[in-house]
Amino acid sequence: MDLADLVRAPLLVSVALRAVRWPRKPAVHFAAIGALLFTLVGAWGGPATTSERVRKPIVLSASQVEQLLERYTQRTGLRATEQDARALVDRETDEDVLYSEALFRGLDRGDRGVQWRLIEKMTFLSDEPETNPRDLLGQAVGLALDREDQVVRRILIEKMRLALKHAGSADAPDDSELAAYLESHRDRFVQPSQVRISQVYLARERHPGSLERDAAKLMEELRRESVPPERAADRGDPFPLDSLASLVTERELIARFGSAFARAVAALEPGRWSEPIPSVFGLHLVFVHERIPARLPALAEVRGRVLYGFLAERREEVLAKRLHALRSEYEVHVEWPAWIASPSAAGRP
């Protein structure tokens, strides 16, 4: 008889006891036997609860599946589609696997959360108010109160999730990992391209009826005379924002003049006055001095942001990968309801 058998013993005893329908004050009798066993187990310093010795198959019965679907409908008011049903079953299977694995690895052993829950439950059941917590725990184990208990189950699932997430992944990433992350998340870190422009602006309200004509004439003049573009603004109407004095991004152009204007500027040849470009404010003659292309900053410039993003994503990835690996250790049987075409064996390999 090894330790695991000992652990299983209370379960067998309690099942047997329940089977014969003990006549009076069953809790007391259970408690006595449980306490005895608990003392025995305790003497070895072994598990307080009932760990598993082998990885047993995961079975989701038809009624369990129906229950999942019903709960979903209650919560969302929606009828689960076939796709929804598969996702629900998939998630439930994940949790069954996590729970079974937690028992297999003995994560329930000495878990204070589990013990606390069992003591609480036993306190409720026991009619001897003075029993000390240690005895109560023994009694609860004797009654197998930990099996089928949703709270214990949740505790162990989360514990297992954490174990998968964090085991062996605590090392700080090195620079090559961070550089790879930066490269694969370009969109989040890229510095936008910029353009330096000068403009001559003709206000819609100031040229009633002659806006296009005036703008065309001005364009001719600017192209003909070699006015330094930086000083050409005076030829037009005042545009009261200086935000174009320095480099601007496409986003800033969209914000000030609208997206059509920004697109038109993006298409301009540098070093030449443009045709009149319309915006809601009137017409603009634009001179592009230079363009600075978009660039991905060096890791050193954005290290803090990269590191945070890397760690946040890695935790989830590690969990998904390990959970996937873990599932292959388990045999999974799902009894699908008739309306769902039975997928390849068990929902997911």
Next chain:
Amino acid sequence: MCPCSTTPTVHKNAARRLALPFLALLLVLPASLAFECTGRPVEAGREPCFSSHRWRAPFFGETHTHTTFSFDAVLADTRATPRDAYAFARGGSLDLTPYDAQGHALRTIQLQRPLDFAVVTDHSEYFGERSICLDSTASGYNSYECGKFRAAIATPPGGPLPYGFQLFGFPLVLSPPTRFASVCGPTGDDCRTRAESVWQEIQAAAEEAYDRTSACTFTSFVGYEWTANTNFKNLHRNVIFRNELVPASPTSYFEAQTPQQLWAALQSQCIDGIPGCDALAIPHNSNLSAGVMFETSGATAQSNSLRAQWEPLVEITQHKGESECRTGFGTNDENCNFEKIPWAAIGDLRNPNQAFQPLSFVRTALLQGLVEEEQTGVNPYRFGFVGGTDTHSAAPGAVEENNYPGHLGFAESSPEFRLTTFEQIPGGIDANPGGLTVLWAEENTRESLWRAMKHREAYATSGTRPVVRFFGGYHLPDHLCDIHDYAALAYLTGVPMGSTLPDSRLNRAPKFSVLALQDPGTAENPGTPLQQVQIIKGWTDATGAPHEQVYNVAGDPANGATVDLSTCTPQGADFSSLCTVWQDPDFEPSQRAFYYARVLENPSCRWSTWECLRSDITCNGTVPSKPGFEACCNPDVPKTIQERAWTSPIWYEPHSS
């Protein structure tokens, strides 16, 4: 003390020459930040920006966002984190409720125009409780309260509030409140410890989002919302920190039950506790405070200056209504009739006995500030204006009327839900997409934006993006609007929004200039042209009694612009920009006064009209063609609105002899 001027006195070479000694100084100063007297802030731990705007540029953002870390947002099944909210503000796609069984969001949203800055302000109350109630390994997980909390997640709107929501809402109306011992443990330590780690995650998300490179594309601030609902009166404040130096835990209603206690906590934990730490508090939804937000009975010079010191800004508009003014309550200004919530307090809704109080509104508070200054010598309500969403779907800046995703997560996740009349919390048909904050700053960095907030060089919009300048001064040239260096000359001859006019013996009426450019919009969502500019003046007379007057200073209030309601296309005359220099015709040198500008766009469709249009609703009398869309045929629901901007005021003080 550094005698820094609020006017940009810009000599870039001088700034560079000063930079080296300043960096050296930084090494010996405990603070991580310093401020150059040239006006250009120096901020440690970041690169200088590529482009810096000498005469300041408008940066669009908002200061009021809730994520799944807020207890009420998680109850609305919002799952997006502060990290997701910042990614959204920067232009990324955001998942929205409802979620399918696979955990995939059934809706997503993306901003056509990303924000320049944003602040995640989750409710600091219940950081710990929320975390415990959702973590099955926590010892409080199985408490009665947590059970009710989880059962209340994703309740459809329309009916009574789920019990779990009421259970967690109730302590916030009590004074003093107590934490749930069964959730937090007998000492409350479990919740406090958890709250600290949530707070660290909020800080980390802000840090990740803040662009410290020279591109200066985005600025985040660390913040939270302090949520006092004492006796169902809304006293909420958003607390925003200047930089990454913040206290180890946020102050919640459990620690501080009055604004004064909140400021005291900020003083001891931030200002006195951490070198380089600085904070401000922004009151919001005074409209739901039953007049308590701006109550001043028993105020002294000392208490008034504390308020003025901590609260330079007020949120004038958001999801749960606009708070500028209410027609019939202290004013007959018809343009106050804009996005009003039909109740006077936050938890005493639609109570016919609950009369609206003039002091629930910002304009009255500005007037009350003048009265207080007469009486105590200090104006407690020298407010600049900001706008926000108060989104509980983690969607900062999702303010477009024709693409409104709802604010309250699952409870506003469908057109029918959004058009519902909410009975117990403000929302549904009475709510609106919320507004934006615009800060005039040299560059998009924390230091530069912080200066704008502290000095109130800020304006609020109802969600659109007009550019508005507002200056006051005795020497503003009359032809200011006709010259090429408007901003340069305006800064040289006047003071910008948020300032006080310089002391003057001229006995001459001050001049004001407003310049407004319409929101150009985007190809998919064109901007609406401008209709008119108004200046609102408030003053106290010789007896100390407050008065107000609205002046139409530019544009045409009778331009006859309308909206084709079958397509939501605006029609009629319009202005793409408006500019004027205006001198107060009724100026009286001995009277304290403030002036602020309000810019109105032409009428456009309200969000609810867009919803009805998209769902093809027709009305037979008040009966809609589809059930659930009753609001579409309710004549009391306005079809159109006039989007607007409110500039921070400029104050006038009589010459002190």
